[in-house]
Amino acid sequence: MAKRPVKYSVVDAFAESAFKGTQLRFRLRWFSPVNEVKLCGHATLAAAHTLFKSGSISSDVIEFLTLSGILTAKKVVLPSGNTVADLQPHFDAIEKCPGSMGVIVTGIAPRESGYDFYSRFFCPKFGVNEDHVCGSAHCALAPYWCKKLGKCDVVAYQASPRGGILYIHLDEQNQRVLLRGKAVTVMEGTVLV
Known part of the structure; x- marks a missing residue:
């Protein structure tokens, strides 16, 4: 049985970070098996999840600089x-x-x-x-x-x-x-x- 190629993979998420107020900004890129793609929501969510869960980020907001512009990930817990x-x-x-x-x-x-x-x-x-x-x-x-x-x-x-x-x-x-x-x-x- 042939292996199915991975549709998207996240790379470069930790390559560049800068503080912008209290928010962190990371460069984020996505790749299919044959080329770079402009947007992948699942991979963005996975990158944000990994960063939030790592314990190294105290902010509740992360910004990703991508080919589609700046994407913002926030933890979704409302105050009440x-x-x-x-x-x-x-x-x-x-x-x-x-x-x-x-x-x-x-x-x-x-x-x-x-x-x-x-x-x-x-x-x-x-x-x-x-x-x-x-x-x-x-x-x-x-x-x-x-x-x-x-x-x-x-x-x-x-x-x-x-x-x-x-x-x-x-x-x-x-x-x-x-x-x-x-x-x-x-x-x-x-x-x-």
């Missing part, structure tokens, strides 16, 4: 769950984001709410402006919030217009996220084939 719930997204802009399947926003829940954190997931590229309650988004959020809150069991509220509660357990040993919630039957029917 109420900010998450009140957010008014621009779906057209989200849909135009290169390389992005969607946008997850999250923030700490208000103390009186009974939840640990709030979230919302916007995915207009899939024909759904906002997912009402998204398990896969919470599989990504669970390791972050469990580490931040110092516990392996958290309760999340997805603050979509319909809303939903997720009971989440992070099993670090087996690298699994376990989700629990409630379901309600709203309709039953028969399909004739």
Whole structure:
């Protein structure tokens, strides 16, 4: 079986850095197996993730100087769950984001709410402006919030217009996220084939 070539790889991300206020700027380039490309959202996200996770950057904002201009990467944690719930997204802009399947926003829940954190997931590229309650988004959020809150069991509220509660357990040993919630039957029917 032939190996499939890697579609994009990130190089030069650490080659040049300069301080601009409190933001760091790195030169970032992308390459396909045969040439340099002007933009790759997934690779930009991967580079930002690597830089943020390295522990060597204290800023919450990184700028990349690229062939497509300056791209800015910010950590996406809002100051409160109420900010998450009140957010008014621009779906057209989200849909135009290169390389992005969607946008997850999250923030700490208000103390009186009974939840640990709030979230919302916007995915207009899939024909759904906002997912009402998204398990896969919470599989990504669970390791972050469990580490931040110092516990392996958290309760999340997805603050979509319909809303939903997720009971989440992070099993670090087996690298699994376990989700629990409630379901309600709203309709039953028969399909004739």
